[in-house]
Amino acid sequence: VQLQASGGGAVQAGDSLRVSCTNSGGTFNNLAVGWFRQAPGKEREFVAAIRQNGGNTFYADSVKGRFTISRERDKSAVHLQLNNLKPEDTAVYSCAAGYPILSTVRTSAGYRYWGQGTQVTVSS
Numbered sequence: 001v002q003l004q005a006s007g008g009g010a011v012q013a014g015d016s017l018r019v020s021c022t023n024s025g026g027t028f029n030n031l032a033v034g035w036f037r038q039a040p041g042k043e044r045e046f047v048a049a050i051r052q053n054g055g056n057t058f059y060a061d062s063v064k065g066r067f068t069i070s071r072e073r074d075k076s077a078v079h080l081q082l083n084n085l086k087p088e089d090t091a092v093y094s095c096a097a098g099y100p101i102l103s104t105v106r107t108s109a110g111y112r113y114w115g116q117g118t119q120v121t122v123s124s
Contacts, residue, residue, distance in 0.1 A: 002115070003023055003095050004021070004022050004024060008093060009121070013085060015122070016083045018079055019093050020078070021077060021078045021097075030052050030099075032098060033050055034047075034097075034100070034110070035096075036095075036096060037117075038092050038094070039091040046106040046107065047060055047067065048068075050078060067083065068080070087123065092118065094116070099112070
């Protein structure tokens with residue numbers, strides 16, 4: 001499993017972006033995927049996750065209603081649609097994959113594989 005995150009950029013508050021996670025080692029078959037972010041001087045925090053079956057999604061309260069996680073039908077990629085972006089969303093966004101259980105799906109410990117992040121910068 002080799003993950004790559006892409007799609008970040010610099011936008012204005014209120015704008016939208018889509019970041020994507022792909023696996024150059026194959027597909028995301030049987031893997032749950034999570035998105036985490038880390039802002040300068042802050043700890044990494046959970047953003048969103050999608051379970052292996054694709055039907056269960058999880059969101060941090062701070063992004064609920066603005067961000068949407070989805071999986072390609074062929075499981076080749078997982079996307080995170082970021083709408084109505086705010087300056088506080090500025091961070092490096094990283095994707096992770098693994099086999100988290102319900103109690104760990106929102107934690108870094110729940111994921112085995114990590115990719116390098118993509119920068120999202122939101123200006124006011």
